[in-house]
Amino acid sequence: MGKHDVGSEIFKSLVEGKGNKVVKQKVMSLAVAAVLGVTSFSPYVAAAVSNQEIQQKRNAINSIQSKQSSLQGKMSKADQQIEQLQTQQAQLAEEMKKLDMAVSETSEKIGNLSQTIDDTKQDIQVLKKEIAEVQARIEKRNELLKERVRSLQQSGGVISYLDVLLGSQSFGDFIDRISAVTTIFEADKQIIQEQEEDKALKEKKENELTSKLTTLQNDLQELEQLKQTLNRQMDEKEQLIAQLKQQEQHISEEKLALAEEQELLEKQEAAIRAQLQQLLAQKQRESAGQRSSSASNHSSGNVPQVTDGAFMRPANGPITSGFGPRGGEFHYGVDIGKRAAEVPVVAAADGYVFRSYYSSSYGNVVFITHVIDGQVYTTVYAHLESRLVSEGQTVSKGQIIGYMGNTGQSEGSHLHFELHRGPWNAAKSNAVNPLSYINF
Numbered sequence: 001m002g003k004h005d006v007g008s009e010i011f012k013s014l015v016e017g018k019g020n021k022v023v024k025q026k027v028m029s030l031a032v033a034a035v036l037g038v039t040s041f042s043p044y045v046a047a048a049v050s051n052q053e054i055q056q057k058r059n060a061i062n063s064i065q066s067k068q069s070s071l072q073g074k075m076s077k078a079d080q081q082i083e084q085l086q087t088q089q090a091q092l093a094e095e096m097k098k099l100d101m102a103v104s105e106t107s108e109k110i111g112n113l114s115q116t117i118d119d120t121k122q123d124i125q126v127l128k129k130e131i132a133e134v135q136a137r138i139e140k141r142n143e144l145l146k147e148r149v150r151s152l153q154q155s156g157g158v159i160s161y162l163d164v165l166l167g168s169q170s171f172g173d174f175i176d177r178i179s180a181v182t183t184i185f186e187a188d189k190q191i192i193q194e195q196e197e198d199k200a201l202k203e204k205k206e207n208e209l210t211s212k213l214t215t216l217q218n219d220l221q222e223l224e225q226l227k228q229t230l231n232r233q234m235d236e237k238e239q240l241i242a243q244l245k246q247q248e249q250h251i252s253e254e255k256l257a258l259a260e261e262q263e264l265l266e267k268q269e270a271a272i273r274a275q276l277q278q279l280l281a282q283k284q285r286e287s288a289g290q291r292s293s294s295a296s297n298h299s300s301g302n303v304p305q306v307t308d309g310a311f312m313r314p315a316n317g318p319i320t321s322g323f324g325p326r327g328g329e330f331h332y333g334v335d336i337g338k339r340a341a342e343v344p345v346v347a348a349a350d351g352y353v354f355r356s357y358y359s360s361s362y363g364n365v366v367f368i369t370h371v372i373d374g375q376v377y378t379t380v381y382a383h384l385e386s387r388l389v390s391e392g393q394t395v396s397k398g399q400i401i402g403y404m405g406n407t408g409q410s411e412g413s414h415l416h417f418e419l420h421r422g423p424w425n426a427a428k429s430n431a432v433n434p435l436s437y438i439n440f
Helices: 003-015 021-037 051-155 159-166 173-287
Strands: 317-322 325-326 329-331 334-337 344-346 352-358 363-372 373-388 400-404 414-421
Touching: 051 173, 051 352, 317 363, 352 373, 363 400
Parallel strands: none
Antiparallel strands: 317 334, 325 329, 334 414, 344 400, 352 363, 363 373, 373 400, 373 414
């Protein structure tokens, strides 16, 4: 396996997500170092730069940009998944809030019911004590009544009362005996009445005791059910929390993997782009050393000449489509046709690259912002075969920023060039006709 193969394998292992985070970071550094070390180019190398070498670098950049485009699609999909997961998490949070309220209500019910059960137990103990007291009174009267019955049986029952009355010695004695008999009779009657009342009271309290015992049993059963419900709710809550943590971990790992892959692609592209710039610089020096008749060779002859004025033309070639209505839509720029195998595209003015990426519609596209006489302008270079500048890079008027191509939604190789007086926006409300600013 050669050095280039080693670099490819390192990159592949990173993209496929092999190894842990620490290993990925170490391998990433090694991968970038390998790209820079293996394919670095020195402007002082004696060997002449061939068009094949340049094309290889461009192909490598295109390959990386294709991977970046695929990565952007994955990241966009990941963002959508993350948004869905966040929505689900918000829903779970609401469910957990409701569950917390249910748990709180259940706990409160358990507390109230436990107090009711305690009160019922106390009532039962009081009733048992009262029933025992009534039962004791009843038993005591039973003994007394049994004695009265035995006395009556021994004395002949009611007749004994007559004997008592008839055995009186005088009228006064008769009156006294009547009073005594009446007292005894009333006492017996009261005993019997109290006995009946206590029996009724005992029955009432026994019924009340039975009712409270039944209530107590029902309350205890309800308490057990509430405890089971509470335990189930707590288990559900723990499962929801575990699910949230698992989702968060999955999201973090996914975003980390995508970020690492993106970082590697950006570093690799920057390394190859730097090498391509060195090759182009050497190629230009080689061309400058040739005779003047060959100075207009295949590559340098296609670079537009830097002209006076705020802006220069971004590429050589004819205007194939102008600014204005076209096919039922509005064309917000001009199209420059490709008339050579390689057509360099240059910055129309000094500026700052604030966007350089692959767009599904623009294809490979570069956005440059300019400040001229205090006015902000934006230029757009779309459908490029390859891009030679990165975001955050400062460019000079006439500097090659890419090569004309046919990427994105394009029908045939050309450069779609836009000029905006002000910042670029999706509505393209600041777009102006480039022909009013540039002499094509």
